[in-house]
Amino acid sequence: xxxxxxxxxxxxxxxxxKSPWLKNIFWAFTVGGxxxxxxxxxxxxxxxxxxxxxxxxxxxxxxxxxxxxxxTGLGIFDKxxxxxxxxxxxxxxxxxxxxxxxxxxxxxxGFILGVGAKMFVxxxxxxxxxxxxxxxxxxxxxxxxxxxxx
Amino acid sequence: MxxxxxxxxxxxxxxxxxxxxxxxxxxxxSQGPLKDWFDLSIGEGHFGEDSWEKAESKLMETAALGAxxxxxxxxxxxxxxxxxxxxxQCISANYASRSLQIPFLGxxxxxxxxxxxxxxxxxxxxxxxxxxxxxxxxxxxxxxxxQFRFPLEYGGQRPPTAQWTVTGSGACVLSSQGNGPxxxxxxxxxxxxxxxxxxxxxxxxxxxAACDTLITFFKDTKTAPKDYDMIFTGDLGEIGKKLLHxxxxxxxxxxxxxxxDCGCLIFDNETQDTHAGGSGCGCSASVLNSYILKKMQKKxxxxxxxxxxxxLMSPTISMQGESxxxxxxxxxxxx
Numbered sequence: 001x002x003x004x005x006x007x008x009x010x011x012x013x014x015x016x017x018k019s020p021w022l023k024n025i026f027w028a029f030t031v032g033g034x035x036x037x038x039x040x041x042x043x044x045x046x047x048x049x050x051x052x053x054x055x056x057x058x059x060x061x062x063x064x065x066x067x068x069x070x071x072t073g074l075g076i077f078d079k080x081x082x083x084x085x086x087x088x089x090x091x092x093x094x095x096x097x098x099x100x101x102x103x104x105x106x107x108x109x110g111f112i113l114g115v116g117a118k119m120f121v122x123x124x125x126x127x128x129x130x131x132x133x134x135x136x137x138x139x140x141x142x143x144x145x146x147x148x149x150x
Numbered sequence: 151m152x153x154x155x156x157x158x159x160x161x162x163x164x165x166x167x168x169x170x171x172x173x174x175x176x177x178x179x180s181q182g183p184l185k186d187w188f189d190l191s192i193g194e195g196h197f198g199e200d201s202w203e204k205a206e207s208k209l210m211e212t213a214a215l216g217a218x219x220x221x222x223x224x225x226x227x228x229x230x231x232x233x234x235x236x237x238x239q240c241i242s243a244n245y246a247s248r249s250l251q252i253p254f255l256g257x258x259x260x261x262x263x264x265x266x267x268x269x270x271x272x273x274x275x276x277x278x279x280x281x282x283x284x285x286x287x288x289x290x291x292x293x294x295x296x297q298f299r300f301p302l303e304y305g306g307q308r309p310p311t312a313q314w315t316v317t318g319s320g321a322c323v324l325s326s327q328g329n330g331p332x333x334x335x336x337x338x339x340x341x342x343x344x345x346x347x348x349x350x351x352x353x354x355x356x357x358x359a360a361c362d363t364l365i366t367f368f369k370d371t372k373t374a375p376k377d378y379d380m381i382f383t384g385d386l387g388e389i390g391k392k393l394l395h396x397x398x399x400x401x402x403x404x405x406x407x408x409x410x411d412c413g414c415l416i417f418d419n420e421t422q423d424t425h426a427g428g429s430g431c432g433c434s435a436s437v438l439n440s441y442i443l444k445k446m447q448k449k450x451x452x453x454x455x456x457x458x459x460x461x462l463m464s465p466t467i468s469m470q471g472e473s474x475x476x477x478x479x480x481x482x483x484x485x
Contacts, residue, residue: 004397024307078305
């Protein structure tokens with residue numbers, strides 16, 4: 001083609017790539033905030049039931065993970081996440097969804113090479129880099145403060 | 151006899167005609183603006199099978215048998231089956247042909263495969279290698295999502311430029327004789343890569359290839375857009391269509407007002423939440439083998455161009471940093 005430049009074309013394409021970012025931010029903030037409020041509610045409830053602070057935190061995470069997995073299985077999570085975006089992905093709910101959804105998807109290839117092998121296909125990087133960065137942070141803390149973080 | 155015109159346009163003197171055609175679509179497509187034009191809706195996507203891949207293969211087999219039936223033929227009478235789809239190793243076409251038992255050539259041209267199969271079929275029939283050739287392609291939203299993107303229930307957001315893979319299949323039987331709409335010319339596309347890397351903007355990756363094939367065809371045949379009742383592109387979607395208009399203007403073709411895109415026709419993007427429109431091999435295949443060919447049979451359209459567009463995208467090489475090559479194949483259909 002004559003008069004065709006990749007650079008100009010990519011500039012033209014970028015004019016058509018407009019995301020409704022204000023709306024996305026609003027919903028991410030609202031839904032993400034509500035999930036955190038729900039977490040605080042569960043935490044306070046668990047503490048009031050007499051659980052120690054750390055156990056109450058575990059109960060909160062487990063409850064949110066359970067509901068996230070359940071709603072993924074029921075086909076509701078992705079419909080909410082479509083609007084909420086980062087609001088559902090960033091809290092622990094997003095992590096649960098990222099594990100449950102491929103487990104469901106790859107069930108057709110069997111429980112070992114399907115569910116087992118593909119379960120962490122989305123969440124795998126989060127685990128790898130989450131654990132790696134926590135080790136690095138721990139090392140830095142150890143070297144700077146000269147002791148184990150408590 | 152030389153059957154070439156200009157740089158790379160093929161001319162078919164025997165005018166292979168569409169002897170029978172059939173379209174099968176999924177639930178969402180059967181609720182869209184073209185719902186009354188399709189032959190069969192499978193409803194829920196499994197189509198009685200236990201996996202999406204098996205369902206897609208059954209889609210293509212059903213469309214193929216439907217087209218053969220409409221042509222008043224049996225599979226034994228078809229001398230060549232040219233089919234393809236989006237899945238790795240072209241499994242939908244391979245497994246559809248397992249039961250059809252027709253000599254088979256598997257094709258891959260991403261979403262451009264319908265036009266690719268029609269060109270190959272026309273060459274086969276026009277070259278007198280057989281009386282009948284079967285051309286079919288398919289795609290399935292669920293099998294494409296899991297291969298190219300994310301699991302279905304994953305809670306991600308799709309950008310406005312993303313397109314919705316059509317669940318559907320279209321098939322037609324080409325014959326050296328017959329009164330159906332005939333394929334008179336074809337232009338085989340070249341791969342055009344404009345450096346687009348966004349996997350969620352296939353329209354932008356394909357528009358330059360569409361423009362290249364289209365202007366080559368006009369130059370080779372010494373015709374202009376106004377010489378055709380309609381020009382149908384495959385699955386550029388809303389954004390790709392706008393970009394193609396812009397590119398054609400840059401190439402001094404002015405405003406082309408008889409250009410429509412199958413990906414824009416098949417869904418109502420506003421109410422069906424399909425963002426930039428439909429995509430996939432099944433998009434152009436199901437629209438051609440229903441809406442377009444039926445309109446031609448009714449003589450509402452007499453002379454059209456059908457140009458299926460493909461983004462030759464692979465998640466593997468895209469992750470290695472490569473851009474997405476586009477391709478577009480064109481055929482001219484005449485009553």
